[in-house]
Amino acid sequence: MLEPVMFTGGVYKHDLVIEMIEDLGGYVLQKNVTQSEIILLLLVPSEDMKSLQALVKELRGELVRAPLAGTEVAVITPTLAIHHLPHLACDIAEYLRRNGTKTNMIGLSRGVGREIAQINEYEVDLVNEHDAAVFIFGNFVDCIRKKESLYRNIDVPVVVTGGPEIPKEELPYAFEYVSAVGRIAHRARKASELGMLDRIVSAVGRALDQTREEIAKDPLTTSPPRVMDAVREQVPEVEYSFSPLPIALNLNGIRVKLPYGQFKDRVRDVTFDEGVSLGEIATISPSRMKEYILVRIRPSSETGFVF
Amino acid sequence: MDPMEVFKVEFTGEEEFGARKYRELIMDILQDLGLIRSIGRLYVYIDIKRPVFVVYGLLRTGVPPLRVRDVGDVLKVEGGYQVKVNDEVHMSKLLQVLWETYGRERVDQPQRDTLIIASDKDPADLVVADLENEFRQDLTDGLIRIAPEGFRNRKNEMGKDSFFFVAAEEGFSPELISELKEKIRSMENA
Incomplete structure (x- = not known):
C-alpha cells in the first residue's frame, strides 16, 4: 500500500530522497522549488516508510502525511469579484494545498444572486474533471438553499460551505455542509476560523475517501501514478510544458498539459512493460481545461485485467 | 466597541x-x-x-478642502513663492493645481520636496483636493x-x-x- 507524504526541506541533496523513492517503487507526484526550499509530494510504500524517515531526518527535512495527495479539488466561488475573493477562497485553497491536494480556483460567470444564480454546461463539465468540489457560499440561509441548483448536476462529491448552520438534510445534493464560514472580508486568523478550515479539509478528505471506496469496488486497470510515470518517460516534451505541474493526478486518471491535437497519439501510444498501450486501457479525450489531454483509466470490468 | x-x-x-x-x-x-x-x-x-x-x-x-498651506509651508522668496511640502502624498495633486494656475514654466521643483513658483500671486489658499x-x-x-x-x-x-x-x-x-x-x-x- 502506498502512503501519501509531503517532504519539505532544503534543495541541497533532495535528489537523494527522489532516488530512494524510485528505488523503493514509490512515485514523486509533484516537485515545487521555492528558492532554496523544496516541497515534494510523494507516494511511498508503507513498509519502507521507516527508511525514508531516517533519510529525511539526516537531511534535516520534514515529512508529514498528506492525506489528499494525488487528487485535484475545485474551489468554486460565485464569481471572481472582490466580494468573494481573495480572503476566504484563497485561505481554503491554501489549506487544501497544504494537505497535498492540487486545487483549482473557479469563479463562475453567473453564480451570483439568490434568484439569478446559474451555472453553464461548460462549467459543470470543468468541475466534473476534478475529484471533488468545494462551493463557497455566503451568509444567508435562504440563498444557500436556493443555490443548490448550481451543484445539482455535478457528479463529483460537492462540499458546500457557508455561514449559518443548516441541517444536512436540507441540502440533499451536497456531500457535506460545513457551516461557520460565510462571506468575510478578512483573512482567517481567529482560532475558530482556522478550525473551520480544518473542518473543510476533513470534509473533502471524507468525500475523496468515498470516491476511493467506489473505485475499489471495480478497480482501475492500473494506478494513475503509474500512468503518470510512463507518460513522463515516453513523452518527454511534457517536462517542457509551462505549467507548474505538467501532469495533474486525479483518482481515476491524469491530465497531461500538452496540446491535445499535437500530442494525443503520442500519449495513446505510451506502452507499459506488460505490453499494453495506454490507448487500450484508458480513454483519451480533450480536457475542458485549455487544450490539455484528459486520460481516464478504464476499470478492470471493462478491460478484463489489472496490472 | x-x-x-x-x-x-x-x-x-x-x-x-x-x-x-x-x-x-x-x-x-x-x-x-x-x-x-x-x-x-x-x-x-x-x-x-x-x-x-x-x-x-x-x-x-x-471636512474642509485641503489647501496648499495645509500640505506644506509657503514662504515668500525672491522672485516668487516657495512651497516646502510636508506631506508627499499630495505632491502629484499639488503639482497639478500649480501647473493649472501658474503654467508649467513658472513652477520649478529643485528638490524632491521643494517647489518654487515664479509669480507674485500667493498660492497658500489654492485648493489641492476636495x-x-x-x-x-x-x-x-x-x-x-x-x-x-x-x-x-x-x-x-x-x-x-x-x-x-x-x-x-x-x-x-x-x-x-x-x-x-x-x-x-x-x-x-x-
Whole structure:
C-alpha cells in the first residue's frame, strides 16, 4: 500500500530522497522549488516508510502525511469579484494545498444572486474533471438553499460551505455542509476560523475517501501514478510544458498539459512493460481545461485485467 | 466597541447569522477604506426574501478642502513663492493645481520636496483636493463592495450629511423606495 507524504526541506541533496523513492517503487507526484526550499509530494510504500524517515531526518527535512495527495479539488466561488475573493477562497485553497491536494480556483460567470444564480454546461463539465468540489457560499440561509441548483448536476462529491448552520438534510445534493464560514472580508486568523478550515479539509478528505471506496469496488486497470510515470518517460516534451505541474493526478486518471491535437497519439501510444498501450486501457479525450489531454483509466470490468 | 454612535442591522426571517456577519463585514470594509470615522450613525436593513439590501448613514461632515498651506509651508522668496511640502502624498495633486494656475514654466521643483513658483500671486489658499468629494467616491465604492454581489440594481442618494443606498436583484419601484425609507425612519426612531 502506498502512503501519501509531503517532504519539505532544503534543495541541497533532495535528489537523494527522489532516488530512494524510485528505488523503493514509490512515485514523486509533484516537485515545487521555492528558492532554496523544496516541497515534494510523494507516494511511498508503507513498509519502507521507516527508511525514508531516517533519510529525511539526516537531511534535516520534514515529512508529514498528506492525506489528499494525488487528487485535484475545485474551489468554486460565485464569481471572481472582490466580494468573494481573495480572503476566504484563497485561505481554503491554501489549506487544501497544504494537505497535498492540487486545487483549482473557479469563479463562475453567473453564480451570483439568490434568484439569478446559474451555472453553464461548460462549467459543470470543468468541475466534473476534478475529484471533488468545494462551493463557497455566503451568509444567508435562504440563498444557500436556493443555490443548490448550481451543484445539482455535478457528479463529483460537492462540499458546500457557508455561514449559518443548516441541517444536512436540507441540502440533499451536497456531500457535506460545513457551516461557520460565510462571506468575510478578512483573512482567517481567529482560532475558530482556522478550525473551520480544518473542518473543510476533513470534509473533502471524507468525500475523496468515498470516491476511493467506489473505485475499489471495480478497480482501475492500473494506478494513475503509474500512468503518470510512463507518460513522463515516453513523452518527454511534457517536462517542457509551462505549467507548474505538467501532469495533474486525479483518482481515476491524469491530465497531461500538452496540446491535445499535437500530442494525443503520442500519449495513446505510451506502452507499459506488460505490453499494453495506454490507448487500450484508458480513454483519451480533450480536457475542458485549455487544450490539455484528459486520460481516464478504464476499470478492470471493462478491460478484463489489472496490472 | 463600535466607533459609530449607532450601528443597527435589521433583517427579516431566519437570517440572524447573516445580519451578525454583515455587521462584521461592513466594519471590515469601512475600516479597510478608512471611512469608519466619517460615519456617525449607520442603519442596515436586509430583506432576503424580496431580496433587498438597504444602508442608511449619517455622516460626520465638515471636512474642509485641503489647501496648499495645509500640505506644506509657503514662504515668500525672491522672485516668487516657495512651497516646502510636508506631506508627499499630495505632491502629484499639488503639482497639478500649480501647473493649472501658474503654467508649467513658472513652477520649478529643485528638490524632491521643494517647489518654487515664479509669480507674485500667493498660492497658500489654492485648493489641492476636495476631501469631501473624495470621501463620497470612496463611500460609494465601499457600499458597492458591501452589498451582496448579485444585487445589481442599485440606487444611491448621497446627501450633504446623509446617504441612502439600496441594492436589489430585481428592479425597484418608487413605492418600494418610499417603503424602505419609512422602514429606516422607524429604525431611527426606535
